[in-house]
Amino acid sequence: MRTTLSDLTESYPGESFTPSLVCPVCAGSSRILHLASNIHPDKPYAFNLRVCSTCSHGWIDPMPTQGLLNHLYARRSRSVIGEWGTSPLTIPEQVCVQREMKRPPARYFELGVGQGHLYQLFVEHGWKCTGVDPGDWAGRFPNVYRDLSDVDPALSADLLVAFDVLEHVSDPVSILRSLRKLAAPKARLYCAMPNRESLRARRDRQQWRMVRPLGHVNYYSKKSITRALKLAGFAVRYVRATDLNELRFPRRRQDIKPALIEMLGLGDQWIVIAERR
Numbered sequence: 445m446r447t448t449l450s451d452l453t454e455s456y457p458g459e460s461f462t463p464s465l466v467c468p469v470c471a472g473s474s475r476i477l478h479l480a481s482n483i484h485p486d487k488p489y490a491f492n493l494r495v496c497s498t499c500s501h502g503w504i505d506p507m508p509t510q511g512l513l514n515h516l517y518a519r520r521s522r523s524v525i526g527e528w529g530t531s532p533l534t535i536p537e538q539v540c541v542q543r544e545m546k547r548p549p550a551r552y553f554e555l556g557v558g559q560g561h562l563y564q565l566f567v568e569h570g571w572k573c574t575g576v577d578p579g580d581w582a583g584r585f586p587n588v589y590r591d592l593s594d595v596d597p598a599l600s601a602d603l604l605v606a607f608d609v610l611e612h613v614s615d616p617v618s619i620l621r622s623l624r625k626l627a628a629p630k631a632r633l634y635c636a637m638p639n640r641e642s643l644r645a646r647r648d649r650q651q652w653r654m655v656r657p658l659g660h661v662n663y664y665s666k667k668s669i670t671r672a673l674k675l676a677g678f679a680v681r682y683v684r685a686t687d688l689n690e691l692r693f694p695r696r697r698q699d700i701k702p703a704l705i706e707m708l709g710l711g712d713q714w715i716v717i718a719e720r721r
């Protein structure tokens with residue numbers, strides 16, 4: 445039997461999907477670029493992948509509501525949870541550690557604590573840490589809440605991190621606005637999200653490895669992430685596209701192509717550092 449949208453809601457009682465024809469970032473008009481097959485192994489469903497004619501942002505249509513997404517993450521649904529990598533720190537996490545860990549400990553906030561490798565590191569280095577993650581798996585760390593609305597609005601974090609978060613939420617600008625409310629003046633925000641202008645994205649189209657609804661529902665261009673951050677009150681200070689799981693110098697012939705993708709900034713993932721305005 446064919447999967448329907450209601451098969452993907454897993455008894456969620458509220459509104460679960462909405463048609464999503466205009467850009468979630470800039471409200472521009474859109475066209476369908478190709479299909480986007482979901483990641484649930486037993487409930488195959490093809491969404492449309494739409495792109496914005498103004499800012500090149502990409503997203504799936506229909507869009508799951510944030511309520512449904514929270515419900516699915518809390519249940520560890522196969523609709524949203526894929527395999528976790530084994531590498532202790534991802535490249536964006538390494539960039540954050542290299543740039544921030546050497547300064548005196550301050551207030552750290554992380555959205556999407558996940559397995560908590562980075563969070564734990566900041567805790568161990570004496571930072572005052574607060575985090576949010578919708579799943580049970582982050583509950584073993586101190587000060588990690590289920591929802592952004594549970595966090596003390598007077599937090600005033602000096603460093604905020606949201607790696608691999610903005611592709612998972614239905615309304616990224618509203619999430620960024622919530623982060624801004626938790627940020628101290630001049631606080632830095634580190635984030636990472638899929639680059640829909642990458643070499644692989646252009647080549648592989650609907651087979652691109654980042655096309656993973658309902659895990660990934662938003663896909664970013666340089667313009668759309670810059671725009672989303674600006675709308676939320678952040679100024680972009682650094683942006684680069686990366687592709688590798690670990691930084692290394694090419695030694696073998698088969699390593700040259702990945703190194704080139706990296707150098708040319710054509711990688712699958714944006715790393716962005718922004719500052720609260």
Ligand SMILES: [Zn+2]
Nearest residue numbers: 467470496499
């Ligand atoms: Zn747009």
